[in-house]
Amino acid sequence: MTTADGSVTGTTQISGAAPRNRAFNIVLLGDGFQAGQQAAFNAACTAFATALLATPPFDELAPAINIFRTNVTSTDAGADDPVSGGGTGATARTYFDSSFGGNGIRRLLVCNAGTVLTTAAAQVPEFTLALVVVNSTIYGGSGGSVGTFSLAAGASEIAIHESGHTAFGLADEYPYYAGGAETGHDHHPAGEPGEPNVTLNTNRATLKWGWAVNAATALPTMSNPNCAAVDSRASTVPAGTVGTFEGAHYYHCGAFRPEYDCKMRNLGVPFCRICRQVIWNRIGPLGDLQARARTPISVLARYPEHLDVFAVDASGRTMSDWWDASSGWAGWFHLSGGISSAGGRGAAGSPVTSVSRYSGHLDVFTVGTDNRVYSAWWDRNGGWSGWFALGNLVARPGSTVNVVARTNDHLDVFTIGSDGKVMSCWWDAAGGWSGWFNVSGGVAANGAQVTAIARYPFHLDLFVVGTDNRVWSCWWDDRSGWSSWFQIGAQKARSDSTVNVVARHRDQLDLFTTAEDGKIVSTWWNATGGWGGWFQVSGGVASPGSQVTAVARYSNHLDLFTVGTDNRIYSTWWHDTTGWAGWFNVSGGVAAPGSTVTALSRVMEQLDVFVVGSDGKVYSTWWHDTTGWAGWFRLGIT
């Protein structure tokens, strides 16, 4: 029984219209269908597609899913059904050598996986998942690199469960290996499973799905009172509660699943919240992100060949994408399930801000919909944490959380309280998180944000637009503590302005903000001459709500970006020998009204720029000194 026992007759796309190179492509291949039985295979494929696309979250993701059927004619009908597996002893000459009775178990339906994979690759080179439909009404199926299922009622559930393993890396959530009567499966061995939907950890702060757990839900949510047996009690919490339920990953105790039930535990039930999120995170990035238009994007380079981008989608969800020189853009994913505040500054809303204390670590911050300050972190050894609240501070809706890492083991965090006060707290590796405090009695204008910069590990400078719409500053030094606030000149700023600051070198500060009439204004400070006067930068005027972004690629050069009153994306530069250039439109780009341009320099002769476009999508371009400005491209996967 080999491929001589049949032939491939063709492939038909039966569902979806996404570009094959940007889609989740499923190929269904028939086995044991003779030439006159192809209609039955076609009907089975249609039934599978209907069942899959009615299963959450595949229903929401249908635009990114293509389903193909590959018709294969076999010499004989059916599949082998050996007596050794409890079958009839029937044999069938089929293309993929399907056979019931794998491992002596009749329901275990196996095939020649190598032939299936090479056939699928030849028919649909972009395939993501290959499934074999076997022409038999005997109930059976199996998983692995190739899923199989028969025509028996309900067997398509096997294929959907198996896709959880093959395509999404989900673990089995059932608490036994061989039905519960086996020995040696009372306690899960040490070692956190790599899969995203099982864990040995019930610590709320470090739980891998902690972002989905309600603060009122107990952890562990259900514990097995008798580890010698499977816990067969009914759920003690309402259906859909996410927590930690003991009994998972083939063990009665010690391993936990996210919900009481899930398709990775039982056929015929929905995927749990966490598995749905994992599936969404795998397929969703194939689509574009619709961003909340006026919320600034945060970007950082943990090292020169890598970018991490943080944004907020139109529904307020915190999102991220990353680029690596070796693999291109990863695609958008939900950042630990967080939701950010939508208020303030013309509903610009709270952004996700980020800092990298060292190359294998990220800390991110936002103000949540309850207006509390939240943080999460990513570490190369362990991935993303859940979001956790920083104390009980209630921030002004839509506030930005600014953060500075003066050293690898220290964070200083700043935001605006609900009463307008400039608030701060810090984290230190030795002592953990401090409480919040008001910085020297400072109060910000309605809509203003506080910005901070560390010119030295022992020094901080803060800037904010005060309630009089003037620009104010104060500093902290580890020898003298916090200074009082002082006014920087007489310049009045737009009340929702952010004062952006760069330090071209340690004894120089350049400030940029927008005046009440939208003019882009600047001043500077240096250690030898003190503060300069305010001036308008090359006649520039910003769109209402748009901020000015500055980058210092080297000590005698500045690059500025903003969204102009015509919503075009503009830039200018300053060089110590030539002064300020005129504003120019960057590669013809047009941004969402009131949005903010984000820019950074990974290497000295390169700029990477990010905006929310006029269509609400996130775009980027870059400049390199040898090639100039590139065209804009939409962030997704590349």
Add this chain to the structure above:
Amino acid sequence: MPDTDQPAAPAGAIRLIFEYDGDDVRLIHRQPVDVLVPGFDAAPDIRTGRFAEVRDADDRALARVAIRHDASSREVFPEDPGDPITRVDVEHPSGAFTVVVPASEAASQVALLDVDVPPPPPPGERGIASAPAEPRENVLGVFPLTGREAGQ
């Protein structure tokens, strides 16, 4: 956005199909393919599992893609909903699996790795004060990404 929108040039990718028989793993198919390797497949996190690591000619790692295939056991599904799904050990694993890896110009070879991340230390404040133990890696085989076509 302007009409001049243009995506960055897509990274190339290669589909690899491996057959295994016990501990013997063979590359049987190698096929350039125009497909995106999602970030979640190429996540830089260090996790327990099996991975295909793309390397350059000097053995430097360029990308690592998770392989989701457990050859050691198989699932058996109940005919009646509500009855337990069970697993059975496979005494002599044999079969095939596929993986799509990003392939930049520098990509020269691919290594199959089993990675075992030791349990983390007890969580302290934010769990980052203590250095985690180094993951253990077992190389199952190294295969060329260029040259004579596999399986031919």
